[in-house]
Amino acid sequence: MTYAPTFNPATAARSVVPFPRQEASSEQPHAPKQERQPPQAEVLRVLGQNRFRYLHHNGAPYAVPYDGPPIAVPLRATAHTGTGSLRQHLTHVYVTERDRTPSQTALADALAALDALAMRAPEAELHLRVAPDPAEPSVSWLDLGRPDGESVRLAPDGWALTHPDPEIGPIWRRSKLVRPLPRPDRAAGGWRTGLEELATLLPFTPETLPLAVGWLLAALRPGIPRPIAYLTGEQGTGKSTSGQMLAGIIEGARAPLRQAPETLRDLGPTTAAGWVLALDNLSGLPGWLSDALCRIVTGDAQVTRALYTDDDVNVLTYQRPVLLTGIDLGALRNDLAERMMPLELQPIPRHKRRTAGALWATYEQAHPRILGALLDLAAAVWADLPHAAADLTERPRLADFAELLHALDRVTGWRSLAAFNGAQDALNDAVLDGHPVAGTLRDWTVSPAFPSGGWQGTMAELHRLLGSDGRGLTDGWPKTPAVLSARIRQVAPALRARGIYVARTSGSNKNGKVYAVTRTPTT
Numbered sequence: 001m002t003y004a005p006t007f008n009p010a011t012a013a014r015s016v017v018p019f020p021r022q023e024a025s026s027e028q029p030h031a032p033k034q035e036r037q038p039p040q041a042e043v044l045r046v047l048g049q050n051r052f053r054y055l056h057h058n059g060a061p062y063a064v065p066y067d068g069p070p071i072a073v074p075l076r077a078t079a080h081t082g083t084g085s086l087r088q089h090l091t092h093v094y095v096t097e098r099d100r101t102p103s104q105t106a107l108a109d110a111l112a113a114l115d116a117l118a119m120r121a122p123e124a125e126l127h128l129r130v131a132p133d134p135a136e137p138s139v140s141w142l143d144l145g146r147p148d149g150e151s152v153r154l155a156p157d158g159w160a161l162t163h164p165d166p167e168i169g170p171i172w173r174r175s176k177l178v179r180p181l182p183r184p185d186r187a188a189g190g191w192r193t194g195l196e197e198l199a200t201l202l203p204f205t206p207e208t209l210p211l212a213v214g215w216l217l218a219a220l221r222p223g224i225p226r227p228i229a230y231l232t233g234e235q236g237t238g239k240s241t242s243g244q245m246l247a248g249i250i251e252g253a254r255a256p257l258r259q260a261p262e263t264l265r266d267l268g269p270t271t272a273a274g275w276v277l278a279l280d281n282l283s284g285l286p287g288w289l290s291d292a293l294c295r296i297v298t299g300d301a302q303v304t305r306a307l308y309t310d311d312d313v314n315v316l317t318y319q320r321p322v323l324l325t326g327i328d329l330g331a332l333r334n335d336l337a338e339r340m341m342p343l344e345l346q347p348i349p350r351h352k353r354r355t356a357g358a359l360w361a362t363y364e365q366a367h368p369r370i371l372g373a374l375l376d377l378a379a380a381v382w383a384d385l386p387h388a389a390a391d392l393t394e395r396p397r398l399a400d401f402a403e404l405l406h407a408l409d410r411v412t413g414w415r416s417l418a419a420f421n422g423a424q425d426a427l428n429d430a431v432l433d434g435h436p437v438a439g440t441l442r443d444w445t446v447s448p449a450f451p452s453g454g455w456q457g458t459m460a461e462l463h464r465l466l467g468s469d470g471r472g473l474t475d476g477w478p479k480t481p482a483v484l485s486a487r488i489r490q491v492a493p494a495l496r497a498r499g500i501y502v503a504r505t506s507g508s509n510k511n512g513k514v515y516a517v518t519r520t521p522t523t
Contacts, residue, residue, distance in 0.1 A: 039106065040094075040102050040103060040106035040110075041105075041106040041107075041109035041110045041113070042110075043094070043098075044090050044094060044102060044106055044107060044109075044110035045109075045110040045113045045114060047090055047093055047094065048063070048086065048090055048110060048111075048114045049114070049117070050066075051065060051066060051067070051089075051093065052064060052065055052066065052086070052089075053066060054075075054114075054117075054118035054121040055072070055121050055122055055123070055124040055126075055171075056118075056121050056122065056123045056124065057072070057123070057124060057125065057126040057173070058317060060074065060075075060076065061074075061075040061076070061115060061118045061119075061121060062074055062075065062126065062173075063075060063086050063089075063114075063118075064166075064171060065089075066166075068149075069147070069148055069149020069150075069163065069172075070149055070163070070164050070165075070166045070169065070170070070171045070172060071083055071149055071171070071172045071173075071174060072126050072171055072172065072173055073085060073086050073089060074086065075111060075114060075115050075118065076111075076115065083173075083174040086111065086114070087107055087111060090102070090107065090110065090111075091107065124169075124171065125170075125171075126171055126172070126173035127141070127143070127169075127170045127171065127172055127173060127222075128143075128172070128173045128174075128175065128178065128274075128275055129142065129143050129145075129178060129250070129251070129274075129275035130142055130143070130219070130220060130221075130222045130250075130275060131143070131169075131170035131172075131222055132170075132222045132223060133153075133170070134168050134169050134170065135168060136155070138155065138156050138382060139153065139154065139155045139156075140154045140220060140221060140222055140382075141153055141154065141164060141170055142154060142181075142220060142250070142375075143172045143174075143178070144180065144181045144182075144183065145174070145178050145179055145180040145181055145252060146180055146181075148163075149163055149164070149172065150162070150163060150183075151163065151164055151172075152184065152375060154220065154375060154378055154379060154382065155379065155382070156379060156382045156383035157379065157383070158379050159184075159375045159376070159378070159379055161183060161184075175273040175274065176273065177251075177256075177273045177274035177275075178252075178274070178275070179251060179252025179253070179254075180252055181250070181251075181252055181371065182253075182364075182367050182368040182371065183368060184368055184371040184372035184375055185368040185369050185371075185372045186372045186376065187369045187372060187373050187376075190373070190376065191373040191374070191376040191377040191380075192373075193369075193373065194366075194369045194370050194372060194373020194374070194376070195209075195213060195370070195373050195374075195377070197366040197369060197370055197373075198213075198249075198366075198370050198373075201245060201359070201362065201363055201366065202242045202245055202246060202345075203237060203238060203242070203345050203346045203347075203348055204242075204343065204344070204345060204346070205344050205345075205346055207344075207419050208343045208344050208345075208419075210408070210409075210412070210414040210415070210416035210419060211341055211343060211416055211419055211420060211423070212229070212246060212343050213374070213377070213408070213416075214401070214404060214405050214408055214416050214420070215227065215229045215321070215341065215343075216246070216249060216250065216374055217374070217377070217378050217381055217404060217408065218321065218400075218401055218404055219250055219275070219276065219321040220250065220374070220375075220378055221378075221382075221404065223319070224400040224401065224404075225297050225298045225299075225319075225339075225398050225400060225401065226297055226321050226322075226398070226401055227297070227339055227340060227341035227398055227401055227420075228293055228297055228322040228323075228324060228336070228339050228340045228341065229246070229321075229322070229323045229324070229341055229343055230323075230324045230325075230326070230340055230341065230342045230343060231243050231246070231323070231324070231325040231326075231343050231345060232325075232326065232342050232343070232344055232345070233344055233345035233346070233347070234347060236347060236348065237345035237346065237347055237348065238345065238348060239281075239325040239326070239345060240257060240280055240281065240325055241356075241359070242325075242345055243257050243278055243280060243323055243325045244256075244257055244278075245363055246323065247276045247278045247323050248363075248367075249367070249370060249371060249374065250275065250276065250371075251274065251275055251276050251278075253360075253363070253364050253367060254360070256278075257278045257279065257280035257323075257325065258270060258277075258278060258279055258280065259279070259280065259281075260279045260282055260289060261289075264288055264289075264292055267289070267292055268318075271296055271318050271320055272317075272318045274320075275320065275321070276320065276321045276322070276323055277296060277320045277321070277322045277323070278322075278323040278324075278325075279322075279323070279324050279325070280325050281325060281326060282324055282325065282326035283326060285332070285336070287333070290332075290333050290335075290336045291333075291335075293322055293336060293339075294335050294336055294339055296318065296319070296320050296322055297319070297320070297321075297322055297339055298319065298339075299317075299318075299319040332427065332430060332431055332434065333431075333490075334431050334435075334490060334491050334493055334494045337424075337427040337428065337430065337431045337494070338396075338397045338398075338424070338427075338493065339397070339398065340427055341420060341423055342423055342426075342427070377408075377411070377412075380411045381404065381407045381408050381411055384407040384410050384411055385403060385404065385407045387407075387410070388403055388404075388406040388407035388410055389403045389406075389407075391406065391410075392406045396420075396421065396424060401420075402417060402420070405417040405420055424497075425497065428494045428497040428498060429498075431491060431494040432491070432494055432495070432498065435487075435490075435491050435494075436476050436477055437466070437477075437478065437484065437487040437488060437491065438487075438488075438491040438494060438495060440466050441466070441488070441495065441500060441502070441517070442495070442498060442500060444465075444466065445500050445517065445519040446519070450519070454516055454517060454518035454519070455516070455517045455518075456505065456514055456515070456516050456517075457514065457515065458481075458509065458511045458512040458513065458514060458515065459481040459482075459484060459485050459512065459513070459515055460481040460511060460512065461511070462481070462484065462515065462517070463478065463480070463481040463484045466484070488502050499519055499520040499521055500517070500518075500519050501516075501517070501518045501519070501520070502515060502516075502517050503515065503516055504516075
């Protein structure tokens with residue numbers, strides 16, 4: 001399949017550019033011809049108008065070259081490693097064509113004029129690494145991070161290397177974290193051969209490998225909530241290296257794993273600057289980070305005050321695949337547990353260990369084939385998704401991901417959805433074990449002391465009952481019935497997953513509202 005759109009500068013200018021191209025005019029119209037040299041700022045301004053079209057993303061202006069790849073460059077940045085700034089582009093053109101260096105004052109004046117003229121530029125979506133096709137909902141794009149803008153167009157009938165249409169898009173945004181990807185290669189044995197190479201590099205358990213592949217496919221599909229992949233295993237299983245390799249398949253070789261930020265303010269910019277948010281060596285999750293990760297996988301926006309202003313703001317919007325590594329995250333909140341997917345790594349036998357240099361050399365050699373295999377499989381899964389969605393009868397909280405896994409199973413014959421549901425059940429048990437109220441309720445409902453037909457009473461009575469045997473004196477136990485009620489609501493989904501229901505009834509007594517606790521055996 002081929003897809004090679006052509007670029008029509010005239011049409012693009014009519015549809016996007018907010019002001020016409022111009023010739024530099026002299027400030028002295030009546031001076032002798034040899035003296036009518038336009039100021040540097042005027043020359044630079046005209047270069048900026050004639051060579052770039054303009055748009056806004058999240059309120060900030062960007063320039064896109066007419067005669068070049070659809071990669072946006074910022075107007076207001078002084079330097080930008082990913083794309084270069086407009087200041088750098090104008091300086092390069094001026095030095096190349098005039099053999100002179102423009103003054104910093106002229107550059108500042110020209111950029112100020114272009115910024116003002118771009119004020120009425122249209123708002124447009126700039127995409128980082130992965131994008132939907134503007135015209136075909138079943139098609140997605142992958143930015144290879146190459147200077148020429150070559151990308152992968154991924155459709156249900158296959159994938160192709162091509163350049164996005166400059167008129168229609170998508171238009172890419174680059175940051176320092178967007179690394180080049182190799183040009184994908186189709187393995188001779190099909191997608192199974194390519195994924196076998198992945199399995200030899202990353203020591204996943206047989207049950208985990210399909211989940212890891214499903215997570216990678218979800219990372220290639222824009223606009224859907226994805227589970228938080230959590231690489232776990234004992235010491236010596238290569239969690240950090242495996243995390244780098246797994247994220248690097250779609251982020252570029254040796255993609256950096258980041259240390260968990262100390263504040264929410266630091267988390268937003270690092271999340272928005274890359275496609276995969278990969279945090280390494282976590283030994284616990286503070287409450288603010290747990291809440292933030294839940295928002296990141298489903299879509300979030302961070303608004304902060306702009307520097308040197310009183311009432312202006314900066315807006316960062318993102319929805320990202322998340323990858324964590326660690327030995328034990330400790331007690332998990334229920335809302336985070338419902339969004340997590342543990343990926344277990346096996347211990348590496350001593351006779352199979354390799355040096356870091358040899359391991360990375362093998363990975364970089366196999367990377368094009370692994371990426372090509374993933375794209376081959378993705379095309380088949382994309383084609384089956386409508387049928388899988390119609391066939392699936394029950395969905396967990398991450399319904400889009402469940403549909404994708406069901407399509408993956410139909411294409412491959414795997415049982416990734418069953419493995420995902422099993423992992424969710426195990427995480428529910430972990431939530432109950434780590435939550436004193438939930439654990440106490442579970443133990444009580446399976447004990448002989450629990451009435452066969454269920455229990456009814458006020459929250460105050462339930463508080464006294466569950467707080468007996470000295471629990472009411474332990475740290476972390478709810479001190480009041482109101483706090484107990486709030487804690488029960490917090491873990492209600494995990495309790496329901498184990499057949500335990502706590503609900504308010506329509507009745508009441510002299511002591512307050514009546515609640516019912518019932519238990520339904522689960523398989």
